Amino acid sequence: METSKEILTELQEIAPNLGITSIARTPYAIPAGFFEGFPESLMNRIHREAAYSESDTGQQSAEASPLLEIEEISPLLAGLKNKSTYQVPTGYFENLKTKIPALESKPLTSKTKQVPVFTLKFVKYAVAACLIALLGTAIFNLTYHKTTDPIKDLVNVSEQDMANYLDSDDIHWTPGIATSSVSIDFSENDVHDLLSTVPDDELEKYSATLPEDKRNVN
């Protein structure tokens, strides 16, 4: 345990000007008799706070009796409590029931039947209907809405059917398509190259099928 002398020596080493004993006196003044009266005033406060906390605890039981509470706060208000200034027509409360027809026709004790908006049965049917609709749509789509490739399907068409179709007058050429085919340019060399692989007898056979004015193929 350090002594006062040791503490003073330490201070004189750090700050010699502070190591003067007279400076250590706190210059503040205090009211006369403050320390003599402090314990008593403190105990009074402790008793007062204890009394408040006790009354806080007792408040719950007082709340159960509003009449006692108001009598404690203001006896005047407690006396006025049951004195009403407003007047009610004679027999108002006795006749009040007959003015509500619904109450007249039905006894008050009868139980009102509650009709639930959504019964369990209703929900079951709704779910079943949704499932059937979903299944039906799926089957319909699988049966009638197959995605097909028209070019692949031509393989299944017989040559006779194809010839009949081409001979029929139902074919309508789209003008754009017709002109686009015409617009392809073939040079003379291209034609020679294309026909070079075709045998001469084939060409002669083909030439025989053409009208006379178009037979001059070089």
Place this chain on the structure above:
Amino acid sequence: MAEQKSDTELLALFREPASKEKAFTEIVKKYQERLYWHIRRMLVDHEDSNDVMQNVFIRVWNALSGFREDAQLYTWLYRIATNECLTFIEQQKKKASVSLNELESGLSNKIMADKDFNANKLEWKLQLAIQQLPEKQRVVFMLRYYDEMPYDEMSKVLDTSAGALKASYHHAAKKIEDFILNH
């Protein structure tokens, strides 16, 4: 004059319902002056110090039955008093919405407003110098300088190592001396 009872004796009496109040009054009488000056040097104003000291002893009244005697009673009292002072200062700052610097200058103004204030006297200069210190350094300086508290006891009051407290005290003493010499 009756011989003053030891802390252990007073605590034993406090635990007996019949002697509880008497023992508590004895404890208050024993420590009130030391605690008052500790609080007053922190807060400067007497009314504030009185309020805080009452709050300190009410806390003590409520918690003393659970006090463990492995700590010294006076260390425990100083700890409560210091915490109450710091809480009070925090509340003042919040209430007035002022910064720490403004609050410190406010405390200096309070010192200078004292009817006995004398700027030429060293003890008043010292009080002004103390208010320039940061809060914790101020507590360390006052506990050591005025209350002559050993570092190991102070360590229990402030929850800080003795080494850190020693360094803090050295810094504080140097700052105060500089202030006194230059003002």
